Amino acid sequence: MAERRPRLANLRPGALGLPDASDKALKGLAGRLGHDFADLNLLKLALTHSSARAVEAADDDNERLEFLGDRVLGLAVAELLTSRFPEAREGELARWFNHLVRAQTCAEIAQGWDLGRYLVMSSGEAGSGGRRKMTILANACEAVLGALHCDGGYGVAAKIVQRDWAPHLSELDVAAADAKSVLQEWVQGQKLPLPRYVETGRSGPDHAPEFTAEVQIKGLDPERGKGPSKRAAEQAAALAVLIREGVWDSVEP
Helix, strand or coil: CCCCCCCCCCCCCCCEECCCCCHHHHHHHHHHHCCCCCCHHHHHHHCECHHHHHCCCCCCCCHHHHHHHHHHHHHHHHHHHHHHCCCCCHHHHHHHHHHHHCHHHHHHHHHHHCHHHCCEEEHHHHHCCHHHCHHHHHHHHHHHHHHHHHHHCHHHHHHHHHHHHHHHHHHHHHHCCCHHHHHHHHHHHCCCCCCEEEEEEEECCCCCCEEEEEEECCCCCCEEEEECCHHHHHHHHHHHHHHHCCCCCCCCC
């Protein structure tokens, strides 16, 4: 069965905030994304905010593509994490996943693509700062992924996710539970020396390194952990001790 594509935006002037939505501009954006669209109207639709449809300046908007792109992003990020961190536990992966697919991260990606410049929206929405709103940018980011999937297939969209979300792996320690603090409190309660953390390895490319850290506590066996930053690796090592010693029953505190 042939894939049903979303209806294409048929833009009409009059009530629109002025976007840079010419074919030449959109081809420039496509080049920045790294995909030569066979159907440039898909990209145009991905950049059409619902406010343009509300003022009858467009026949359709990007909400269906956003819905599709959200699913594409989720699968691609899940693949990125499980491939990058084969020893990570499900709880760690879930926390990191939520950090990478959240609106703030998607909006930052959209800013890197300069999507605000191309968004088609009502003049009222544009006048209220719509091109800089986090939710609008995040939704447009997902819609663009949906357009990439429709035009080039999942592999095209996933490759762009792998490329542009990978630099955000260095932020993942902020999404992890603070196992180090819990471990320090626990060892003090057990009258044990404070934990000592040692970096024991680093691998992977510069833009997406993987660190290995070992936590050493006199009187206990050491544990190792891996993560996208030194702090994340230390957190993972501390988490391993907490689980082994029965302080935490699982990866969740």
